[in-house]
Amino acid sequence: MNNQEHFKQKLIVLKNEIGQRINAIDKDIRHEGMSSDWTEQATERENDEVLESLGNASEQELSMINKALQRIDSGEYFSCSAFGEDIPEDRLESLPFTTLCVNCAEKYKP
Numbered sequence: 001m002n003n004q005e006h007f008k009q010k011l012i013v014l015k016n017e018i019g020q021r022i023n024a025i026d027k028d029i030r031h032e033g034m035s036s037d038w039t040e041q042a043t044e045r046e047n048d049e050v051l052e053s054l055g056n057a058s059e060q061e062l063s064m065i066n067k068a069l070q071r072i073d074s075g076e077y078f079s080c081s082a083f084g085e086d087i088p089e090d091r092l093e094s095l096p097f098t099t100l101c102v103n104c105a106e107k108y109k110p
C-alpha cells in the first residue's frame with residue numbers, strides 16, 4: 001500500500017465514523033413523543049441546540065474529509081493548498097483532512 005492509499009483508507013474510516021455520528025445526532029434530534037412536562041420540554045430543547053451545533057461541526061468535518069479525498073484523487077493531497085509546499089506526513093497522520101502546512105495554518109489561523 002503506498003502512502004496515498006494509506007491516507008485514503010484513513011479518511012474513509014473517518015468518514016464512516018462521522019457519518020454514523022451524524023446519523024445518531026439526527027435520530028436524537030427527531031426524538032418522538034416530546035414530554036408533556038413543560039420543564040422537561042425546555043430541557044429537551046436546550047439539548048437539541050447542543051446536538052445541532054454538534055451536528056453542524058460534524059457536517060463541517062465531513063466536508064473537509066470529502067475535500068481531502070478529492071485532493072488525493074487529484075494528486076494534491078501532499079501539497080499545501082496555499083503555496084504548494086509539501087505537507088509532512090506526520091502532520092497528515094494526526095490531521096488527515098488538513099489542506100495547509102504548519103506554517104500556513106499558523107498564518108491563516110482565524
Ligand SMILES: [Zn+2]
Nearest residue numbers: 080083101104
Ligand atoms: Zn503552506
